[in-house]
Amino acid sequence: xxxxxxxxxxxxxxxxxxxxxxxxxxxxxxxxxxxxxxxxxxxxxxxxxxxxxxxxxxxxxxxxxxxxxxxxxxxxxxxxxxxxxxxxxxxxxxxxxxxxxxxxxxxxxxxxxxxxxxxxxxxxxxxxxxxxxxxxxxxxxxxxxxxxxxxxxxxxxxxxxxxxxxxxxxxxxxxxxxxxxxxxxxxxxxxxxxxxxxxxxxxxxxxxxxxxxxxxxxxxxxxxxxxxxxxxxxxxxxxxxxxxxxxxxxxxxxxxxxxxxxxxxxxxxxxxxxxxxxxxxxxxxxxxxxxxxxxxxxxxx
Amino acid sequence: xxxxxxxxxxxxxxxxxxxxxxxxxxxxxxxxxxxxxxxxxxxxxxxxxxxxxxxxxxxxxxxxxxxxxxxxxxxxxxxxxxxxxxxxxxxxxxxxxxxxxxxxxxxxxxxxxxxxxxxxxxxxxxxxxxxxxxxxxxxxxxxxxxxxxxxxxxxxxxxxxxxxxxxxxxxxxxxxxxxxxxxxxxxxxxxxxxxxxxxxxxxxxxxxxxxxxxxxxxxxxxxxxxxxxxxxxxxxxxxxxxxxxxxxxxxxxxxxxxxxxxxxxxxxxxxxxxxxxxxxxxxxxxxxxxxxxxxxxxxxxxxxxxxxxxxxxxxxxxxxxxxxxxxxxxxxxxxxxxxxxxxxxxxxxxxxxxxxxxxxxxxxxxxxxxxxxxxxxxxxxxxxxxxxxxxxxxxxxxxxxxxxxxxxxxxxxxxxxxxxxxxxxxxxxxxxxxxxxxxxxxxxxxxxxxxxxxxxxxxxxxxxxxxxxxxxxxxxxxxxxxxxxxxxxxxxxxxxxxxxxxxxxxxxxxxxxxxxxxxxxxxxxxxxxxx
Numbered sequence: 001x002x003x004x005x006x007x008x009x010x011x012x013x014x015x016x017x018x019x020x021x022x023x024x025x026x027x028x029x030x031x032x033x034x035x036x037x038x039x040x041x042x043x044x045x046x047x048x049x050x051x052x053x054x055x056x057x058x059x060x061x062x063x064x065x066x067x068x069x070x071x072x073x074x075x076x077x078x079x080x081x082x083x084x085x086x087x088x089x090x091x092x093x094x095x096x097x098x099x100x101x102x103x104x105x106x107x108x109x110x111x112x113x114x115x116x117x118x119x120x121x122x123x124x125x126x127x128x129x130x131x132x133x134x135x136x137x138x139x140x141x142x143x144x145x146x147x148x149x150x151x152x153x154x155x156x157x158x159x160x161x162x163x164x165x166x167x168x169x170x171x172x173x174x175x176x177x178x179x180x181x182x183x184x185x186x187x188x189x190x191x192x193x194x195x196x197x198x199x200x201x202x203x204x205x206x207x208x209x210x211x212x213x214x215x216x217x218x219x220x221x222x223x224x225x226x227x228x229x230x231x232x233x234x235x236x237x238x239x240x241x242x243x244x245x246x247x248x249x250x251x252x253x254x255x256x257x258x259x260x261x262x263x264x265x266x267x268x269x270x271x272x273x274x275x276x277x278x279x280x281x282x283x284x285x286x287x288x289x290x291x292x293x294x295x296x297x298x299x300x301x
Numbered sequence: 302x303x304x305x306x307x308x309x310x311x312x313x314x315x316x317x318x319x320x321x322x323x324x325x326x327x328x329x330x331x332x333x334x335x336x337x338x339x340x341x342x343x344x345x346x347x348x349x350x351x352x353x354x355x356x357x358x359x360x361x362x363x364x365x366x367x368x369x370x371x372x373x374x375x376x377x378x379x380x381x382x383x384x385x386x387x388x389x390x391x392x393x394x395x396x397x398x399x400x401x402x403x404x405x406x407x408x409x410x411x412x413x414x415x416x417x418x419x420x421x422x423x424x425x426x427x428x429x430x431x432x433x434x435x436x437x438x439x440x441x442x443x444x445x446x447x448x449x450x451x452x453x454x455x456x457x458x459x460x461x462x463x464x465x466x467x468x469x470x471x472x473x474x475x476x477x478x479x480x481x482x483x484x485x486x487x488x489x490x491x492x493x494x495x496x497x498x499x500x501x502x503x504x505x506x507x508x509x510x511x512x513x514x515x516x517x518x519x520x521x522x523x524x525x526x527x528x529x530x531x532x533x534x535x536x537x538x539x540x541x542x543x544x545x546x547x548x549x550x551x552x553x554x555x556x557x558x559x560x561x562x563x564x565x566x567x568x569x570x571x572x573x574x575x576x577x578x579x580x581x582x583x584x585x586x587x588x589x590x591x592x593x594x595x596x597x598x599x600x601x602x603x604x605x606x607x608x609x610x611x612x613x614x615x616x617x618x619x620x621x622x623x624x625x626x627x628x629x630x631x632x633x634x635x636x637x638x639x640x641x642x643x644x645x646x647x648x649x650x651x652x653x654x655x656x657x658x659x660x661x662x663x664x665x666x667x668x669x670x671x672x673x674x675x676x677x678x679x680x681x682x683x684x685x686x687x688x689x690x691x692x693x694x695x696x697x698x699x700x701x702x703x704x705x706x707x708x709x710x711x712x713x714x715x716x717x718x719x720x721x722x723x724x725x726x727x728x729x730x731x732x733x734x735x736x737x738x739x740x741x742x743x744x745x746x747x748x749x750x751x752x753x754x755x756x757x758x759x760x761x762x763x764x765x766x767x768x769x770x771x772x773x774x775x776x777x778x779x780x781x782x783x784x785x786x787x788x789x790x791x792x793x794x795x796x797x798x799x800x801x802x803x804x805x806x807x808x809x810x811x812x813x814x815x816x817x818x819x820x821x822x823x824x825x826x827x828x829x830x831x832x
Contacts, residue, residue: 064689067615067622086623087685160702242676242702247685261678264548265572 030294037290043283050096051103058093063248065089075268083268085258087248091272094250098273101251102280105166105235106228112170114224117177122212124178125185126204136182139175147172147230148237155243162251165244169234173227177220184216218295226288229281236277252277329560332537334813334830337544337553338563341518347500348419348479350428354725354822355541357476359521361823362539364479364506367397367416368470372819372826375638375729378470382411382480382507386470392463392775399454403530405482405507413456418483420448420458422495430477433727436736437464437472465775467640471730476823481505509534509828518543523827534828535815554579554808560832561816562808566678567625573808580809583626584818587636588725588803589734590628590683592672594796596758598718600670605662607796611648612655613691614800623682624801631802633788634738638820640731640777641784647792655694667695672719673711676702684721715746715756723803724753726821731784732772738797739787740768757796764790 009026013019031037050057059079065071065088075083075091082091124135142150154168188194189212197207238244239253247254252273259270329335342353351360369381380386384400403411424434424444438461439447447459460469472478482505489499496505504512509531510523523539542559544550550562551569555576565573573579594601594610601607616630633643659665674684681702688698698719703711712720726733741754742765748755754765764787771783791797805818805825810832817826 064692067618067686071622086682087689246702247681247700248688258678258681261547261566262568264551265568 027294031290034290034293036286037293040283040286040288040290043279044287047099047103047280047283051099054096054100058090058096060090060093062089062093062097062250072262072266072269074266075272082272083266085255085269086262086266091255091268094255095252095272095276098250098252098255098276101162101245101249102232102235102277105162105169106231106284108166109170109173109231110224110228112166113173114177114220116170117174118181118213118216118220120174121178121181121183122185122208122216125182126189126208126212128189132182135178139178142172143175143179145172148234151234151238152241152243155238160243160246162245162249165235165238168238169231172234173231176227177223180220180223181213181216184219185212188212188215222288222292222295225284225291228284228288232277232281232284328557330538331832332535334536334539334561334827334832335559336539336541336561336563337550337559338541339545340521340541340543341545343515343517343521345428345501346504346512346515347426347428347497348476348481348506349423349426349431349495349497350501351476352429355521357821357823358825359512359523359541360476360479360506361508361819361825362827363504363508363510363512363523363526364476364481365508366474366476366478367480368473368478370471370474370729372817372824375820376640378467378474382416383473388466392466393460395458395460395466395469396451397456397458399456400530401454403507404528405485405505406511406526406528407482407485407505408528409482409484411480411507413450413452413454415483416480417448417450417456418486419481420478421445422481422486423477426495426497430475430727433472433475433477437469438462462773463775464772465730465732465777465780467777467780468730468732468772471728471733475728479506482507510539513538531828535831536827539827539830551808554810557810560810560813565806565808567623567627570626570806570808578811580811580813581626581806582809582816582818583804583806585629585637585820586725586803586805586822587638587729587820588723589631589634589636589799590721590723590801590803592687592798592800593712593717593720593722593753593757594798595715595717595719595756596760596796597715598670600662600664600668601718601796603662603664604794605658606664607794609655609658609662609694610691611792611798612651612658613694613696614648614687614798615650615690616646616648616800618650619683619686620801623686624679627679627804627806628801629804630800632792632799634734634791634797634799635731635784635788636726636734636802636820639726639729639734641781641788642731643785643788643792650690652690652693659694659696665695667697669697669699670718671699671701672721673708673717674700674702674721675705675708677705680721680723687721712756713751715758720756729821731780732768735768735771735784735787738795739791740765753797754795759796 008022010022013022065084067088070084070088072086073080073084080090084090120135124132150172151168154171155164158164194207194211197211235244236253239251240257245251245254255273256270262269340355343356345351346356348360348364351357365382367381367383369379371377382399383397386395386397388395399413399416405411420434421444424431424439425441427441450456485505486496486500489496491498502515509526509529511526513524514522520543521541525534525537547564547566547569550564553559554562570581574581594607596602620628620630630646631637632646632648635642637644672684674680684700688700691698711717737752738754740752741759741761744755744758744760754761767783767787771780774780774783807816807818812832814831815829819825
């Protein structure tokens with residue numbers, strides 16, 4: 001069996017697998033046509049590559065600088081293309097290593113918050129009644145707090161540190177996914193295929209996991225991708241306030257906080273990590289927009 | 302009212318100036334000195350309670366203490382509110398005579414009654430600085446019997462031991478020994494509080510300026526005291542504006558919206574040096590920057606490790622880069638300018654030596670230790686620099702940031718490993734620092750006295766005894782020798798890595814003259830400022 005274009009785009013797939021792969025291929029074709037989304041995907045891909053290869057890409061040690069000789073060098077200095085900070089450390093090397101922290105935060109928050117949100121939302125939507133009431137009121141309560149403030153409160157209680165920042169952000173990030181998943185679930189829970197599955201004797205857990213969750217997943221993924229930028233900004237905000245990653249870790253938000261004191265005379269110390277945050281946030285937003293266009297059937301004209 | 306309108310007009314003109322070309326600048330009124338400073342540490346204006354940097358300076362300019370000293374030569378002691386004094390044969394009683402014919406800003410005459418009242422009041426109220434007088438044997442119970450008026454202008458000061466006379470006199474130069482207006486204060490007394498509630502936000506002194514207004518986190522306004530006995534200050538008003546951001550202070554100074562900026566960073570200082578409209582003045586302060594190594598930590602308790610830590614700080618680099626212009630390298634526990642201060646700096650960065658010492662201690666592989674770090678930019682930057690040099694000897698230093706209160710609370714409960722701190726002497730006598738760096742008579746967790754040596758669990762019965770002895774030594778030269786020996790001992794074996802002494806920096810407009818930057822904050826003086 002050769003994976004030709006015709007096989008992929010066949011109107012009559014011979015197997016489930018062919019149908020699924022064909023669907024993915026179609027999605028990719030639609031996505032490919034969106035230049036901005038592709039650009040965003042490239043940025044995100046670049047972030048991943050940089051994070052993996054940071055120790056080999058970075059020209060200098062990100063943690064150790066030379067106060068006497070390389071302090072606050074301007075950008076485009078030979079060997080220090082983005083300049084150095086107040087501790088004499090190479091900003092480029094710190095940005096590259098900082099990509100690891102940023103990626104770790106984003107990935108871990110997605111891994112923690114998405115399943116929780118999905119579970120709460122689908123359960124509430126599927127069962128309805130008092131289960132729905134209890135779960136959604138909890139969701140409403142969490143949603144009632146401003147995100148950053150709630151994260152601040154949690155970090156203050158748990159103690160500063162990147163792990164606690166991740167936990168705090170996750171705690172504040174799941175409610176929108178729960179709402180979304182619940183809304184999706186409500187639209188499908190009375191469908192015929194769910195009723196058919198029920199009649200075949202499937203348990204509620206099986207129905208939720210095998211039939212409801214997959215149908216909610218695409219809109220949740222879109223939402224998560226769009227939220228990535230927000231997560232990065234929240235993490236950077238916590239770092240900026242001294243509650244996220246701790247020195248000497250090259251977290252981007254903390255780097256901006258460090259450079260803030262030198263903004264008037266040494267603009268690059270705060271600007272470079274700011275540009276990094278900007279670029280990556282933009283990348284995730286473009287990618288999210290593109291994904292929404294291709295994954296959300298209602299958006300298609 | 303008048304002042305709020307005045308401030309509003311200053312603010313308004315500052316606003317309007319923002320729209321003018323950059324070349325012009327706002328001029329502050331000719332008879333008003335405006336300073337930008339972070340004044341959020343003020344909690345009280347009562348001299349019996351004042352123990353903070355900003356409030357001390359305000360008290361120094363608005364109250365008069367019994368005794369004063371020349372800020373440029375601290376050993377030159379003279380009477381301020383007191384005219385003269387005699388020490389009794391046994392050295393336990395000092396008799397003071399007050400200056401005649403002086404009045405408070407209220408118009409009430411200054412008498413021995415006011416002086417006795419002020420000292421008794423400070424001990425009875427028992428606020429943070431009360432120990433400065435309390436350590437001379439005064440307790441709230443016995444103080445009325447020990448500080449007694451003997452005539453309209455004379456009173457006796459009786460102590461439990463024959464303390465070195467210079468120590469006693471220096472204690473009486475502290476803001477806690479300011480003379481307050483008994484009649485005025487007692488008019489506002491409520492429930493036997495010695496007028497404390499009222500004086501917290503009001504003024505009853507006799508200094509060159511009166512405190513006109515204090516609006517927390519906004520401004521403090523001092524006004525010329527018409528009844529001041531000395532030369533009338535050229536400035537009719539001195540205004541402190543609360544401006545916490547250093548970059549803002551710098552911009553205001555560059556534009557001429559303020560006369561003096563007080564919280565400039567090393568970077569600001571460097572940039573302002575090139576500005577022809579601005580000049581930089583500085584004065585060596587008594588505050589020391591140091592690390593406290595908790596002896597409860599198994600690694601730090603080893604003498605070799607303590608010594609190694611002293612080789613792992615890049616003293617000169619920190620003083621020349623991160624803190625350029627704001628500190629000088631200093632290693633003895635008495636700051637430069639004090640009697641018996643040890644000004645040599647035997648330690649310098651030496652990674653190899655530190656490694657050898659660690660190997661001797663059986664820690665060639667290094668170890669992991671935490672440091673509680675106040676999250677201000679300067680302390681954090683210095684801590685990171687130390688983190689780098691210590692890493693080279695295998696010591697993994699983990700910084701635990703917190704605000705001043707968090708880190709200090711942990712330090713006071715001695716649950717830290719390393720604490721990076723700043724220590725300011727309470728008065729100008731060497732005992733102030735000796736009693737904290739080289740004194741710890743009870744190393745148990747329940748101890749009542751908690752000097753820095755206790756906070757770092759350093760058990761030193763012998764050194765404490767010699768600190769006690771130095772406190773009683775009447776001969777100044779011998780006393781200096783004793784303190785020198787104590788400093789060398791602490792430097793060699795102590796759990797303190799003292800690495801710098803503070804230099805206070807003022808960024809001033811070119812036309813400002815006559816600012817005195819003294820060794821402690823209550824010595825910063827604006828009574829002779831012209832512009």
